[in-house]
Amino acid sequence: xxxxxxxxxxxxxxxxxxxxxxxxxxxxxxxxxxxxxxxxxxxxxxxxxxxxxxxxxxxxxxxxxxxxxxxxxxxxxxxxxxxxxxxxxxxxxxxxxxxxxxxxxxxxxxxxxxxxxxxxxxxxxxxxxxxxxxxxxxxxxxxxxxxxxxxxxxxxxxxxxxxxxxxxxxxxxxxxxxxxxxxxxxxxxxxxxxxxxxxxxxxxxxxxxxxxxxxxxxxxxxxxxxxxxxxxxxxxxxxxxxxxxxxxxx
Amino acid sequence: xxxxxxxxxxxxxxxxxxxxxxxxxxxxxxxxxxxxxxxxxxxxxxxxxxxxxxxxxxxxxxxxxxxxxxxxxxxxxxxxxxxxxxxxxxxxxxxxxxxxxxxxxxxxxxxxxxxxxxxxxxxxxxxxxxxxxxxxxxxxxxxxxxxxxxxxxxxxxxxxxxxxxxxxxxxxxxxxxxxxxxxxxxxxxxxxxxxxxxxxxxxxxxxxxxxxxxxxxxxxxxxxxxxxxxxxxxxxxxxxxxxxxxxxxxxxxxxxxxxxxxxxxxxxxxxxxxxxxxxxxxxxxxxxxxxxxxxxxxxxxxxxxxxxxxxxxxxxxxxxxxxxxxxxxxxxxxxxxxxxxxxxxxxxxxxxxxxxxxxxxxxxxxxxxxxxxxxxxxxxxxxxxxxxxxxxxx
Numbered sequence: 001x002x003x004x005x006x007x008x009x010x011x012x013x014x015x016x017x018x019x020x021x022x023x024x025x026x027x028x029x030x031x032x033x034x035x036x037x038x039x040x041x042x043x044x045x046x047x048x049x050x051x052x053x054x055x056x057x058x059x060x061x062x063x064x065x066x067x068x069x070x071x072x073x074x075x076x077x078x079x080x081x082x083x084x085x086x087x088x089x090x091x092x093x094x095x096x097x098x099x100x101x102x103x104x105x106x107x108x109x110x111x112x113x114x115x116x117x118x119x120x121x122x123x124x125x126x127x128x129x130x131x132x133x134x135x136x137x138x139x140x141x142x143x144x145x146x147x148x149x150x151x152x153x154x155x156x157x158x159x160x161x162x163x164x165x166x167x168x169x170x171x172x173x174x175x176x177x178x179x180x181x182x183x184x185x186x187x188x189x190x191x192x193x194x195x196x197x198x199x200x201x202x203x204x205x206x207x208x209x210x211x212x213x214x215x216x217x218x219x220x221x222x223x224x225x226x227x228x229x230x231x232x233x234x235x236x237x238x239x240x241x242x243x244x245x246x247x248x249x250x
Numbered sequence: 251x252x253x254x255x256x257x258x259x260x261x262x263x264x265x266x267x268x269x270x271x272x273x274x275x276x277x278x279x280x281x282x283x284x285x286x287x288x289x290x291x292x293x294x295x296x297x298x299x300x301x302x303x304x305x306x307x308x309x310x311x312x313x314x315x316x317x318x319x320x321x322x323x324x325x326x327x328x329x330x331x332x333x334x335x336x337x338x339x340x341x342x343x344x345x346x347x348x349x350x351x352x353x354x355x356x357x358x359x360x361x362x363x364x365x366x367x368x369x370x371x372x373x374x375x376x377x378x379x380x381x382x383x384x385x386x387x388x389x390x391x392x393x394x395x396x397x398x399x400x401x402x403x404x405x406x407x408x409x410x411x412x413x414x415x416x417x418x419x420x421x422x423x424x425x426x427x428x429x430x431x432x433x434x435x436x437x438x439x440x441x442x443x444x445x446x447x448x449x450x451x452x453x454x455x456x457x458x459x460x461x462x463x464x465x466x467x468x469x470x471x472x473x474x475x476x477x478x479x480x481x482x483x484x485x486x487x488x489x490x491x492x493x494x495x496x497x498x499x500x501x502x503x504x505x506x507x508x509x510x511x512x513x514x515x516x517x518x519x520x521x522x523x524x525x526x527x528x529x530x531x532x533x534x535x536x537x538x539x540x541x542x543x544x545x546x547x548x549x550x551x552x553x554x555x556x557x558x559x560x561x562x563x564x565x566x567x568x569x570x571x572x573x574x575x576x577x578x579x580x581x582x583x584x585x586x587x588x589x590x591x592x593x594x595x596x597x598x599x600x601x602x603x604x605x606x607x608x609x610x611x612x613x614x615x616x617x618x619x620x621x622x623x624x625x626x627x628x629x630x631x632x633x634x635x636x637x638x639x640x641x642x643x644x
Contacts, residue, residue, distance in 0.1 A: 014254060032254070070267055077271060186279055189309030189322035189332075192271045 001056035001149075003046040004111045005080070006102055006132070007039035009064055009071040010122040019217050024093075026217070033067065035074045038117025041177035044184040046115055047079045049149060056112075057081045061105065063098050065089050069200060076195035077187030083200040093123070094210035099131030101205045107136060113154075116176040118143040126176075133174035141167050143178040252281050253338065256514045258552050264559060265327065272313075272328040276335035279308060284339035289604045292466045297342060297422065306377030310336070310347050312355035319359070319371035327562035330507035334558075337508030338515045341614035342467030344508040349418045350374060352500035354381030357427050357443055361485035361493055366445060370425065382423035382448075384414035384472050385494045391416075392627050393642075394429075395438045395491045399474065401430035401484075408484065410444060410452075410477040416621070420470025421455045423448050427485075428474065429494050443488040444479060452477040463617040499572045502622050503565060506578035509586035509618065510554050512611045516586075516593035517547045519607050523597050534596070543592045550585040557581065573635040580628035587615040 011017060011026065012034045018027040035043075043060065050056040058080040062068040065087065072083035086101055106114055114136075116129035126142070133140030145164075146157035149171070156175060158165050187195075229238040243249045255262075255277070262270060283301055291298045305311065314329035315321035324332075329351075337344035355374050358366055373379040390396040399412025410430055420426075426446045433440030446453060452475040461469060485493075521544060524535030534540050561578050564570040590612035594601040601608050619625050630641050 012254075014252060030260075070271075073267060074271065186275050186308055187271065188307060189272055189275070189313055189324060189328075190317070192268055192275070193317070193323055196268065 001049055001053040001113070002109070002111050003049060003056065003058050004061060004106055004109055004114045005039070005042050005046045005058060005075070006061045006063075006106075006114065006116050006128070007043065007071060007075060008036045008062060008117075008120045008122070009033050009068045010036045010120050013037070013121060017219070019219065023216055024214050033071070035071050036117050036120045036122075038119060038121070038177055038179070040117070040184040041179065041181045042115040042117050042175075043075045043078055043080060044182045045147060045177055046113070047185075048182060049113070049147075059084065059109070059111075061086065061102060063088065063101055063205070064091060066202075069202070072200055073195050074187060076198045076200070077191040078185055079191060080198075082198055085200065085202045086205045087202050088205050088207055090207065092207045092210055093214035094212035095123075095125045095127035096131060096212070097207035097210040099128045099135060101207055102128065103132045103135035105203070105205075106132065112171050113149075114138070114172070114174045116174070118176040118178050129174055129176040136174070138172055138174050139169045140174040140176075141169055142176045144175050145178050145180045147175065147181065253277055253515075253518060256517055256548070256551050257555075258548055259556070261555055261559060265331075269325070269328050269331060272324060273331040273335060275308065276310065276332050277338075279304065280335050280339040280343075284336075284343055288340045288343070288466060289610070292340070292342075292610050293604050295461070295465045297346065297466055297468050299422070301343070302346075302377050302380070305347065306375070309375070310351075311375050311377060312351040312359075312371065314351075315355055315359050315371065315375075319367060320375040321355075321371065325562075326503070326565040327559065330504065330558055330562045333504040333508040334511040334514075336511065338511035340466050340610065341508065341512060341618050342464050344504070344511070345418050345464065345467050348501050348504045348508070349383055350377075350381055352504055353383035353497050354425070354427055356500045357383075357485060357488065357493070357497050358445065360496065361443055361488040362445075363482070363486050365482070366485070370445065374425075379424045380419055380422050381425045381427065382417050382419040382470075382472075383497065384417055384420075384426050384428040384446075385498075386414060386416050388413060388415045388471075392624060394494065395441070397429065397431060397441070398435060399428065399430040400435070401432045401442065401444060403432065404478075407478060407480045408444065410446065410474045410479065412474050414472040414474075416458070417455070417470050417472050419468050420472055421457050422468045423455075426453070426472065427497075428472075439490045441489070441491050441493070443485040443493055444483050445485065446474070446477060446479060446483065450477050450479065463613040465613075495572070498622055499575050502575045502579040503561065503570075505618060505622055506554075506561065506575065506582045507558050509579075509582035509615070510551065510558060512615055512618075513547070513551050513554065513582075513586035513589040516590045516608050516611050517544070517551055520544060520547065520589075520593040520596050523600070523606075527598075540596055543596055547589045547592060550589060554578075554582045554585055573631055576623065576628040576631040576635075579623065580625055580632070583615060583618050584625060587612065587619055590615055 012032040015031050020027040046058045060075040060080045060083045063086045119126040130140050141156045143158050144156040148155045153170050156167050309322040313322040313324045317323040358370050402409045428444045428446045431440045432442050454473045455470045458469045524540050527534045557578050593608035
């Protein structure tokens, strides 16, 4: 079983984001970066599938600057076999050029499965995975919460409004992982040491223009302080009044 | 909310990628597995044994020992960062790992035969065997050379007699490293280390009850009554009080880092409380007296971090001296204790609850202040290093 996992280096969810002077990027000073949490589910699933099959290879791909090597190392420490960094110092805010670069690289890899996180927590596009599937002309199931692989086919489950959707698909395929797919392992200390000896290939790529341009990044407006409208049953009338006339919510 | 670390001086840039990765793994482990359960275990007076297999799986035991014995083969800065993060959880959890790694695995590694190393180190690394370290006796704490535990050589091996006290992991352990005099009771040079399986006939352990500190840790008294051991139970390369003191240097090194963890946990709690707790219509963090507390804490944590980082680099170079370790242990445990106390006070009445961390750390650190060379003993070690004059006897 040969599995590719595409991962992204993203700011830690608990980092306080500052916008850079250009108004289009975040100021990276003092920001902690992590492996995108949804990608972690994808890596864990790949490792489990390989372990269950008893053979195979898990190859991790990232697109980004040299700093993404650390992100790939994290996955190698978890147990992935090797990594490939598609290096660019001019990342695109448009998911299509990223998908094209990845697809071009993945095309010749003869992978049974290509896994993504369901989205990257920095831009929330949810687009690169399905785009890669489309570019490679492969079946695609997004946001899976459960996966069973049987030879050349698989059954995936995804959470939909009010229920579970069960999908059968043929391999090779592109899947994106949702929370709950598994419980990712910690990279053990021996794994961290072993990761240094695993191959990590760096390939320079140039992203094409795509069709989307990022104009501006802005922080959400500061939230106004809450107000206590009253206590006990008396509050109900006051609350209805406030929701009607001030918030205009009802 | 996951712990974000305290790094006012950008010290992360002085750590390499592996060191940061190790620290982050243990940090996550502590957030996920230790912090949610430690309060209740502390109140119940129980070590959370369920985390032992997880700690072993991560490779936390003897992490700076070589890979050929099943250890992670990390450098000493990484090892220190592990201790820091574990003690951010609880001093008892860090103590468990300290004893297993620095006081049981290290002496077997440093003073053991090849057979002893091959037999014990992999088992201790996987947590299949838990160890304890018996040096301190009821009447010999700061003066371990005075010990009265004896090992008499017989035709077939050794017979040990004596009692050891304040032994971390004592009742949990499968194996004890026991220090005993093989010659005359006044002959300090005759002190040697022994590997003693705790199921040996004549070996018994008893939990020490009534602790108001390190409650989530097993502290026991050991009694050895005519414990017969084979000839190869002795650690062949051990000899004199220097051998156990070398072990203590390893453990004290880890404690220097651990204390930073406890201090950071308290500081983090203090900052968050100060920003959220409203009194007189303002967050208390806006009051000068609380800001003075927080500024002092951050200053001392930053100094302690720098101290440990350089100490670790020296240890990795092989030039670290025991006196340098004494300075770090003495300083860092002291400032951590003060930070825990100030956090407890900043939290007002809430500060006495087990729901918060400060008072648990404060109570723990009072033990850490006393064990592994009391604060005062380290003062005298430094005094001797400075003046060349020995002030231990009075």
